[in-house]
Amino acid sequence: MRMYDIIVKKRDGGELTKQEIDYFIDGYTKGDIPDYQAAAFTMAIYFQGMTQAETATLTQAMVNSGETIDLSAIKGHKVDKHSTGGVGDKVTFIVGPLVASVGVPVAKMSGRGLGHTGGTLDKLEAIKDLKIEMEKEQFIKNVNEHKLAVAGQTGNLAPADKKLYALRDVIGTVDSLPLIAGSIMSKKLASGADSIVLDVKTGSGAFMKTLEDSESLAREMVNIGNSLGRNTVAVISDMNQPLGFEVGNANEIREAAEILQGKKVEDLRNLSLELASHMTVLAEIFASYEEAYETLEQNLENGKAFEAFRSFIEAQNGDLSMVDDLTNLPTSSHHIEVTADQDGYIAEIDAESIGVAAMYLGAGRSTKDDLINHGVGITLKKKIGDAIKAGETLVVLHSDDENPDSSIEKVKQAYIISNEKVEAPRLIHKVIK
Structure with a gap:
């Protein structure tokens, strides 16, 4: 079996066998298949997709590539x-x-x-x-x-x-x-x-x-x-x-x-x-x-x-x-209110921007070696659909920096205020079994 043939087969839209998928995962994990062939193979998957059977086989092969955790000593259905x-x-x-x-x-x-x-x-x-x-x-x-x-x-x-x-x-x-x-x-x-x-x-x-x-x-x-x-x-x-x-x-x-x-x-x-x-x-x-x-x-x-x-x-x-006593949990030295510039209703909150603002404070990592500051974070005071007055608090930043300008700017970018009332988004969209 050759990796070249497997790449070409998937490139052309063919359905891979269990043996072919196992060959790739085993060989790539061991270092026998080089990165350039693995890159070509994953790009072929990106464009051609995989059938349900192929995807399940790929997943099981990745499971089998290392250790599995045996929980059989735990009583009951885990x-x-x-x-x-x-x-x-x-x-x-x-x-x-x-x-x-x-x-x-x-x-x-x-x-x-x-x-x-x-x-x-x-x-x-x-x-x-x-x-x-x-x-x-x-x-x-x-x-x-x-x-x-x-x-x-x-x-x-x-x-x-x-x-x-x-x-x-x-x-x-x-x-x-x-x-x-x-x-x-x-x-x-x-x-x-x-x-x-x-x-x-x-x-x-x-x-x-x-x-x-x-x-x-x-x-x-x-x-x-x-x-x-x-x-x-x-x-x-x-x-x-x-x-x-x-x-x-x-x-x-x-x-x-x-x-x-x-x-x-x-x-x-x-x-x-x-x-x-x-x-x-x-x-x-x-x-x-x-x-x-x-x-x-x-x-x-x-x-x-x-x-x-x-x-x-x-x-x-x-x-x-x-x-x-939850007041014993870590907290920051500064609590800074970010306020609204206008009256209206909260129409959008870009969740990712709120997360990035929290990361700037030290709540997350931009590199794997960054240290987490457990006491910093953000408390939202308004969410989508809520009415707001100019000068009223949108969020409170919990910071060890007295002037967390980057986080303040990110929060202001995250909130969009509308003159029209907006309904809060639906929480559960669908359940799939």
Whole structure:
């Protein structure tokens, strides 16, 4: 078998066999196939696409290229959640405890952020002493005893994907649907969950900007998961403005904890309940989505979800005083109000610009070596559809710099004010099974 023949076959629109795809992934991972041939191959995929069968085979080959996590020692049906990313997305800290509160195990491997806000692990580390690195035995023990653990990815998961993504990033083939879907799902499948719920974002703050593209990605990933033996559901949710009112690290933990204590932040609360309901139905704890939603909503009100959160934090050595008194979480030295220049209604908020403004403050990384400042961030005071008066506060910047001019400018660019009232965007666009 020659890589040249495989490239030509895909270039001409042919459907690749399992042997041909395995040959490429194995050879490229080992270094036997050079970058220039891998680049030609991914460019051929970019233009010709892949069938569902090809995409599933590619994903499984990437899973097989490295280690997989064996969670069989965890009792019960393990369900994982993955978000394609967004601004103010602190849903994991709500969904995990919610699902755990009804006895479904959530064993979550997460990463750090590179971009406008910190990743899941960065946000958790706003809680003093919380450990996100642990031995596998401790991780499994925590899930069995507390039904929830979140840890850094260990081992060599899907190394073919890591190598291939680095190549795609510099040759212009990142936004190939089968390659995106395969990349995401290879890591999820290698992480060992029995079922997967995907939160696929759409809008200005999402990787996929249009609903059509987001739906195509969601369907591709659901097809991969289901064809490879994992029940998979995708929820397409809106990211045309930040989720909730807080962007940053400590302040996102704070807002998530407040939701778990019963605070009504409508979009964040509703999306968390939506995702948690699908997860618990996949785990066969509830017979229907409606029954799941009702019970989980009760667990937000009666304190069970918050107790699951406390239990998870304590098991990972986190300082519970920061959870029990949220004012103990890190904060910044300056709190700067950015105000509106005119009367009207909030018509648009460019979520990505809000995220970049937070990164300028130190809430995210522009390079992988940047240090996260857990105490800085942004609190939104107005969202799409809200009325505003000139001089009224749009956002509060939490900064250690007295004059964060770049962030102020970015926030002002993000907000568009209209004379006409605008409806808030729909939160849940579609559910795909």
